[in-house]
Amino acid sequence: MTQRSNEGIDNPTFDGTDVDKETKAELEDLLVSLQELKVHLSDVESLEDVQLLTELLLHTDFQQAFRMHRSVALSMRCLRPPHPLTAHARRLRDEVGSVLQSSKQTEATELTRLLGSPHLQALMEAHDCIAEEDFNEDSNETVEPRGKGTKLVCLEKNRDIPLGVTVRNDHDCVIISRVVRGGTAEKSGLLSEGDEILQINGVSVRGKSINDVHNILSSMHGPLTILIILSSQTKITSHRQTLMHVKANFTYDPSADPYVPCRELALSFRKGDVLHVISQEDPNWWQAYRDEDENHKPLAGLIPGKSFQQQREAIKKTITDKNQDHRGKLWRSKKYKKQRKKLLDDPNNVHYSNDILTYEEVASYHQPLNRRRPVVLIGPPNSGQDEMRQTLLTLEPGRFAGAVPHTTRSPRAHEVSGREYNFVSRESFESDLTSGKFIESGEFEQNLYGTNADSIRQIINSGKICLLCLQPRSLQVIRSSDLKPYIIFIRPPLAPRRLPTRLTRGGKKHKAEDTRALQEKACEMENSYGHLFDAIITNSDPNRSIFELLKLVNTLDTEPQWVPYSWVC
Template structure:
């Protein structure tokens, strides 16, 4: 943003200064506690404040108040205050540099309409709590709902505005944007978790209570074309049926708090993470996306410690590095995921993700769900797509003679699925969804690869075109440093 000084302002404090104007008629009585009118007068000295656009809401906010400046002495403007209007002109969708130009054209008295930071917090806590549903809910199929006519139906992915959480079992909510629709009942997080645990306990076989069976993580096997044996298999053995995941609590997927994100055209594209069990078709979907638009989509180049072969190119097939360098990057947490195969390391680094995104492309990343946590941050803003198999009868029909390209050394091999493979695919999908379902933005059932591809491509295009995207609140609010880095541009001096 343009940081050049606009004509600057003083608070009117003396009798011979212009008389403060009356409060505009369009400020309603019920807004008196949440909206403030401040009148200032231009002078030679600066106002002593900076502004920026909050990227999560699109609002223009006061970023800093300089001690001893006019704004500080007036006591009327504070850090975090949202500027709504200048001289009756709305600041909605305006950039800081446009506001500087607007102030430059103003003469004498300048009137600001402000939402104080304290009022914004109160409004947010009482009116602006949004949750994205992580399950489908139909009150007509719920025998426990107190009143079916008073309940709200929703689907996975819907954003709900929570109106009341006073009842421990039944919250009041409405669909986002349904301003004319009354609030209705939805099952609380506690209620749905309790029901999910009960359902799982009833149908869970005794042999699976202590955790999933030993297997190589599917995402790593697909990404690096490795075999089944891996030192990472122990991680799968040590994890329980329910994992703490990113949120650090043992719970099935219910709701996740979200906030609006207004993507600036200059911002990097969101990272796209594809996950799913082995054989479900994640690799094929990724391949089709790349073919459909190679200038728009890109993939990472993995790192390895094995020797480069004659037909391979550095930075195209792999990044070939020393064992010392690879292990140093492991210690510095520079890998999204990694493993060993036949004595050599293979891995996907965070740097390789950055390279694709810096080219202005949408980076397609294929990882195991328990590795998403390494990129589940405001920096990458991942859009996570879970690809799951259909019912086992359809799996048998569509996968029985499916051909999958194996390791590069054995390109002519054809994978024929066994009945055990089908069962493993279904069980693995259920485990992934139960453990990591709270991370999934989109779930696609791959019964027909052509249909699944069209659905995936349409979903990604919709996300890119959306003016407002809903992202987990924890990305912005989990730490002051992260919030400052993610919520706005550089400050503009006023």
């Protein structure tokens, strides 16, 4: 580049050997702009500033630096963001340093000094902090907006990690209603609730139904280019993940739920499963993992929110009570849906009940070795729980013990207070009963009998395991105490072989209807109290049942258990 004369500043020319055509064009545009600006200036100081900038633009060193900057900027637009090869640069530095210590070579000494310098250590620490972030291996990037309020998003959709979004229709618009944790969309951070989707890989989705959009996405794999209109509402989200553990008290099958937002993203579970709820932002549909899936960190699944599940179960119960003749067709019928909408519009028509079971918040608890949890065996009469309790008390008297019951009757000749019974006055018994100290109690032949919580604590404080056989109505009482019971349901087998032996005690003749009645009673107990059970043993063989019982009891010493949240917090 050469300057012809001083007058050439007003009409500069460039030598193409030093400056490429595009750089030359940009510099000429800048010079023309300065000359146009100069015409409108009158003060000497401003004119001197324009002259100084003009001379700078015509300087060879500046033009070369400008061309270099432009080349680097253009190349950086084409490059993908670099991904770290490791998040343990500091550890590698320490390993290299330990190897170099044994070397006496000059290069090793120099490298040791460099690796130990504060600047390099700070650089590696900064590198590891950034590398530890959850980078998506596939390049997720945002292309510059194509207009006000729009954004072009590029994502990689594969079969292993679903996109993880649900959509809804707002007139002709397709709106993102939810971004599910663990999916490609959530990891990228490029899509948000409330954004409107205009196109997917050039295919317009405006005016299409939710099912149409689902079909379009299902047929696409690999790179996705999504044109969106940004949500007008600024949503403040917290990056702090709040985790709640719940035990499911009902079984959920998404394929039978006509109201789930996206069946493919829903999470099925069974009664008794522990779920890790990671998002309750939508009160109707929570996001959760199953307990066994938590370590693998899959895509989160949608489950009904507690209030939503209570509401629709209450609606279902209300409608069922009004339509007893159509109970079998009610859930999927159009009539049901109309009644459901009417009830949702007027919540006063819905009568909630405490017997609608949804979720129970739980926490992990590991029992202390010096304070073992009491073990409660429960089952219908003649299912074998009493025999199992007596067997353990006989086999391991140093480990297991039974709580001594209280009674108001007088002791017999061979009985000792505190061994067979705790003999107390009726006034004392009734006082403890009023104070809520009895787990269960009853009256027989004008005498009161009961199991006092203090008797159970006495066993626990001695270091032994208290074995109890209780009635179902007593389970809620003992769970509401500070005793932290472990409740095991003893279920009779479906094809019992030993049931006739148990049912013929006392000279009574066994009948087939007795077996059916026992099994019906067991089903009734499971339906009514199953949410309170920690484990179930099917008592098909006494020896095997004792083995299973001991195995469960031993597990309490070695593994943490899920217990009601209120017990530990």
